Amino acid sequence: MAEHTHEFLLEMTGISKEFPGVKALDKVNLKVRPHSIHALMGENGAGKSTLLKCLFGMYEKNEGEIVFLGKNISFSSSKEALESGVSMVHQELNQVLQCTVMDNIWLGRYPKKGLFVDHDKMYTDTLEIFKDLDIDIDPRVKVSTLSVSQMQMLEIAKAFSYEAKIVIMDEPTSSLTEKEVNHLFTIINKLKERGCGVVYISHKMEEIFAICDEITILRDGVWVTTQPLEGLDMDSIIAMMVGRELTQRFPEKTNTPKEKILDVKNLSALNQPSIQDVSFELREGEILGIAGLVGSRRTDIVETIFGIREKSEGEILLHGRTMKNRDAHEAIQNGFALVTEERRATGIYSGLDITFNSLVANVEEYKTSIGLLSNKKMRGDTQWVIDSMSVKTPSHETPIGSLSGGNQQKVIIGRWLLTQPEILMLDEPTRGIDVGAKFEIYQLILDLANKNKGIIIISSEMPELLGITDRIMVMSNGRAAGIVETKNTSQNEILELASRYL
Numbered sequence: 001m002a003e004h005t006h007e008f009l010l011e012m013t014g015i016s017k018e019f020p021g022v023k024a025l026d027k028v029n030l031k032v033r034p035h036s037i038h039a040l041m042g043e044n045g046a047g048k049s050t051l052l053k054c055l056f057g058m059y060e061k062n063e064g065e066i067v068f069l070g071k072n073i074s075f076s077s078s079k080e081a082l083e084s085g086v087s088m089v090h091q092e093l094n095q096v097l098q099c100t101v102m103d104n105i106w107l108g109r110y111p112k113k114g115l116f117v118d119h120d121k122m123y124t125d126t127l128e129i130f131k132d133l134d135i136d137i138d139p140r141v142k143v144s145t146l147s148v149s150q151m152q153m154l155e156i157a158k159a160f161s162y163e164a165k166i167v168i169m170d171e172p173t174s175s176l177t178e179k180e181v182n183h184l185f186t187i188i189n190k191l192k193e194r195g196c197g198v199v200y201i202s203h204k205m206e207e208i209f210a211i212c213d214e215i216t217i218l219r220d221g222v223w224v225t226t227q228p229l230e231g232l233d234m235d236s237i238i239a240m241m242v243g244r245e246l247t248q249r250f251p252e253k254t255n256t257p258k259e260k261i262l263d264v265k266n267l268s269a270l271n272q273p274s275i276q277d278v279s280f281e282l283r284e285g286e287i288l289g290i291a292g293l294v295g296s297r298r299t300d301i302v303e304t305i306f307g308i309r310e311k312s313e314g315e316i317l318l319h320g321r322t323m324k325n326r327d328a329h330e331a332i333q334n335g336f337a338l339v340t341e342e343r344r345a346t347g348i349y350s351g352l353d354i355t356f357n358s359l360v361a362n363v364e365e366y367k368t369s370i371g372l373l374s375n376k377k378m379r380g381d382t383q384w385v386i387d388s389m390s391v392k393t394p395s396h397e398t399p400i401g402s403l404s405g406g407n408q409q410k411v412i413i414g415r416w417l418l419t420q421p422e423i424l425m426l427d428e429p430t431r432g433i434d435v436g437a438k439f440e441i442y443q444l445i446l447d448l449a450n451k452n453k454g455i456i457i458i459s460s461e462m463p464e465l466l467g468i469t470d471r472i473m474v475m476s477n478g479r480a481a482g483i484v485e486t487k488n489t490s491q492n493e494i495l496e497l498a499s500r501y502l
Contacts (some may be wrong), residue, residue: 006070009034009197010055010086010166015064017050021394024050027064028223030216032166032197037188039208039229040201042218043241043436045392045404048201051218052168056081056088069165087159088168089152095143102126102139105158129157133187149180156187167191168199173207174432177294185211203432205234219243242436249435250467251442255449257286257470262423262454267304267314274300274309278480280473282423282454287445289465289486290458292475293498298458300478302425306338307331318422337421339412339429354393357400358385358415385414390440406437413444424448425456430464442468462491477501 010032017025025047032038042048054061057075066073068086075081078088095104102122111121126139135153143151152172159167169188173181188211191198200212208215209229217224217240224240262282269275275297282288290298303309305316307325316323318335325331328338359378382396391410393403400408409429416424426445430438445468449455459465465472466486473483474497481500484493 008032008067009069011065011067012051012055013065013067015051015054015066016062017054017059018062023221025054025061025221028218028221029226030199031226032199033214034165034195034197035192036213037192037198037200037211039212039215040199040218041203041208041215041237041241042224043404043406045220045407046218046241047221048218049170050221052088052170052199055086082159082162082164085163085165086168087155087162087164087166088170089155089159089172095151095154097144098142100140100142101137101146101154104143104154105129105139105161125161126157129160133157133160133190134183135187147180149176149184152176152184153187156191160191164196166197166199168201170201171203171432172200173202173204181207203435205237208237209234217241238435249439249463251439251446253446253468253470255285255287255446255470257283258452259284261319263315263317263320264305265315265317267301267316268312269300269304270310270312273297273478275304275475275478278314278475280480280483282456284452284454285449286471287449287455287457287469289469289472290456290475291462291465291472291494291498293502294460295477296475296498297478298475299427301475302338302427302456302458305331305423306336306425308338332419332421335420335422337416337419337424339409339416339424339426353397354386354391354400354403354411355379355382355396357411358382359418381418385411385418388414388417404437406433406441409433409437409441410444413441417448421453423454423456425458427458428460429457430459430461438464462494465494466491474498474500 008031012030014027053059056078111118216226260281261284265279267278292298304311307327323334391407469486474481481497
């Protein structure tokens, strides 16, 4: 591959994009050098995805120019971009699960022997790329047997096989363990050594400082800065992203826990391995955190309480009354609500509008005496969700999938509040949400605690648990390793408890 002589591999200059009523991008720049890892940061809704969709031809830009390897380009599809040497590794991996690993890499351009696919060559070519990248996956296994991190490695290998010069990584570590993240970084650094330019999008500051060389920050569709990372610190980056000094990452704690509302005794789930013999109580107005490492079965607790998982033993008491919660429907009627972690898979109906997404958990409430749905009541409640959650949206009819992650999450929390729960359980409520929107969601959670709701929040982010909870239950390998008072604990104590039963 001839070494590229220009200073930049990719130059996107003065890119603007308008949608009806919204200027999504206003003269934005992104310039990526060879041999570099370039962070692209900004709150959700700042325009990062819109900019990349303009690069890949999914959106048509209204103005600006894109120069790649010294030539003016405008791709018409991500396939054309990939064939030209620009590739993207998505959060939502789009692979053919029923095919083998090597089929996925060479799809549409199989090596041929005469009329037939040359499987041996495909196998050895795949192995060679894997060896180059330190990837240990058998090219002949089906993609459906791979873990999320292996699927990501596969996407990177595919970009590599197309000799990509620019590789874009969109939140690549959001569901990886620490070990997998380190492996991913090794591979990204290999791409950099090869002369690639890697565009790295993440909300995780530690990662940005660990591997990036330069950073471009967008805010509200406008380019704020591009500069070397050296010399910057976390606070200055956050200030540029949110346009204000973030003196506090968490709202002031104003809630006071009152009498006991929920008592969970010796809860075990039916299908092991899962939770065993977990007991805790929750008070009105209390925010109880659940901490633990990946695989500690934190989610199993709320799923068992909510009736999604079958319990084998134990008791769930609300106000001293036993709750069977045999399924989610019964749990909702008993006053429980669960905001799931994977909002794309289990939380939102992304093609449908905000009204539907706000009201879906509570449909029974809108039926009139003759069984029709009352539009007036539905409109009122949707407006309540938008107002009380401060959802930024053009209208009720906007498809929820086009809102930013923080706004999607607010709609979902609002949806559950319409069921008027007494116990609100939140699983990773701020995953993939930017700093400013996180603050708003924390504020929401506190306001709910002040209304005497009992709140359970699962989070992998230690600062988040320490910043908003009253007590933290630490899980280790399916068991409760201990419950600590948040104001008297430390990250170290929590980590020690988390590895108690490993």
